[in-house]
Structure formats: structure tokens, C-alpha cells
Amino acid sequence: xxxxxxxxxxxxxxxxxxxxxxxxxxxxxxxxxxxxxxxxxxxxxxxxxxxxxxxxxxxxxxxxxxxxxxxxxxxxxxxxxxxxxxxxxxxxxxxxxxxxxxxxxxxxxxxxxxxxxxxxxxxxxxxxxxxxxxxxxxxxxxxxxxxxxxxxxxxxxxxxxxxx
Ligand SMILES: CC(C)(COP(=O)(O)OP(=O)(O)OC[C@H]1O[C@@H](n2cnc3c(N)ncnc32)[C@H](O)[C@@H]1OP(=O)(O)O)[C@@H](O)C(=O)NCCC(=O)NCCS
Numbered sequence: 001x002x003x004x005x006x007x008x009x010x011x012x013x014x015x016x017x018x019x020x021x022x023x024x025x026x027x028x029x030x031x032x033x034x035x036x037x038x039x040x041x042x043x044x045x046x047x048x049x050x051x052x053x054x055x056x057x058x059x060x061x062x063x064x065x066x067x068x069x070x071x072x073x074x075x076x077x078x079x080x081x082x083x084x085x086x087x088x089x090x091x092x093x094x095x096x097x098x099x100x101x102x103x104x105x106x107x108x109x110x111x112x113x114x115x116x117x118x119x120x121x122x123x124x125x126x127x128x129x130x131x132x133x134x135x136x137x138x139x140x141x142x143x144x145x146x147x148x149x150x151x152x153x154x155x156x157x158x159x160x161x162x163x164x
Contacts (some may be wrong), residue, residue: 006094008062008066008098008103009097010061019070019086027142030087031134033123035121055083056073056084060077061073064100071088072100074100076107085097117154118154136152136154
């Protein structure tokens with residue numbers, strides 16, 4: 001059987017439902033090892049679809065595809081903040097998030113951003129640590145009556161000499 005092919009492409013206007021479904025499954029099935037059911041529902045439930053689509057279109061967003069299957073996505077805002085990074089439960093630990101992060105970091109570098117920041121979940125922290133991020137502070141995110149622990153993390157980007 002041919003090996004799976006991982007590709008990264010830009011987000012398109014029609015990708016809102018795909019990314020929302022990836023987000024919900026990643027939270028409910030992967031982050032479930034670190035948060036209570038009530039916390040997971042506060043995080044993944046009650047999302048406003050229109051606001052979701054506007055946010056991802058406004059940010060720079062990329063979709064990871066394995067063959068023809070959406071496997072994950074990432075978004076970066078104009079301030080160098082990695083807002084979202086979610087990988088399908090079906091494709092964990094296969095380098096999907098790493099491939100997305102490489103694209104994010106290259107885009108940030110082209111824009112002259114020196115430092116990428118993120119709010120890492122308990123589930124995401126080992127990934128970000130492995131990819132060179134440091135914890136700035138532990139914090140609490142309030143969502144729909146629940147309090148979820150997460151970490152402000154940052155990674156200083158070293159100049160590669162790349163140009164736009
Ligand atoms: C965190 C997440 C994005 C990582 O995605 P992924 O595609 O599985 O990550 P990668 O395969 O690129 O992992 C790269 C490296 O990060 C580290 N890593 C990733 N997940 C890890 C884990 N659960 N425990 C320890 N190290 C981990 C490892 O060093 C890994 O390399 P290895 O598999 O060769 O050991 C994914 O688990 C996810 O979607 N989690 C749920 C949603 C979430 O919390 N997202 C982050 C929001 S801030």
C-alpha cells in the first residue's frame with residue numbers, strides 16, 4: 001500500500017465546517033485525557049459558526065491533509081499569536097502538528113515576527129515544549145462557567161535569512 005501523503009494548504013472559505021469538526025473531535029477525544037467532561041463541553045460546545053468562520057478567514061489559517069482527508073489545522077493572527085492548532089484523533093503523533101507549525105513559523109518569519117506566542121492546553125504543552133516553546137506563565141481560561149488551566153508559551157524565531 002502506498003504511504004499516506006501529508007500536505008498543507010491554505011484555508012478556503014468553505015473550510016469552516018471541516019475545521020470546526022476537527023476542533024470538536026480534537027478537544028472531546030484527545031484533550032479528554034486532561035480535562036473534565038464539563039470543561040471539554042465548555043471549550044468545544046456552543047461555538048458560533050459565523051464567528052468561527054470569520055475568525056479563521058481573518059487570521060492566516062492552514063489545513064493539513066492526509067491524502068484527501070482533513071487531518072488538522074493551524075491559525076496565526078497578525079500579532080504572531082498561534083491561535084489554533086488541532087489535529088484529528090485519527091492522526092495523532094504522525095507529525096501533522098509539526099508540519100503545520102513549520103508553515104506557521106515560516107509565515108511569521110516572512111512577516112518579520114520575532115516571537116510566536118500561544119495559549120497551550122495541558123494536552124498541547126508537551127508538543128510545544130518539544131518544538132522549542134517555553135512556558136511564560138500558567139494561567140486559567142474561563143469558558144462558559146468553567147475554568148480550564150493552560151499555559152502562555154512563546155518561541156523566539158531565529159533569523160534564517162529567508163525573504164518573502
Ligand atoms: C497537541 C497536538 C496538536 C499535537 O499534534 P500531533 O500531530 O500529534 O503532534 P506531532 O506528531 O507533530 O508531535 C511532535 C512531537 O511533539 C511531542 N508530543 C506531541 N504530543 C505529545 C504528547 N501527548 N506527549 C508527549 N509529547 C508529545 C513529541 O515529541 C512528538 O514527537 P514524537 O511523536 O516523535 O515523539 C494534538 O495532540 C492535539 O490536537 N491535541 C488536542 C487539542 C489541543 O490541545 N491542541 C492544542 C491547543 S493549544
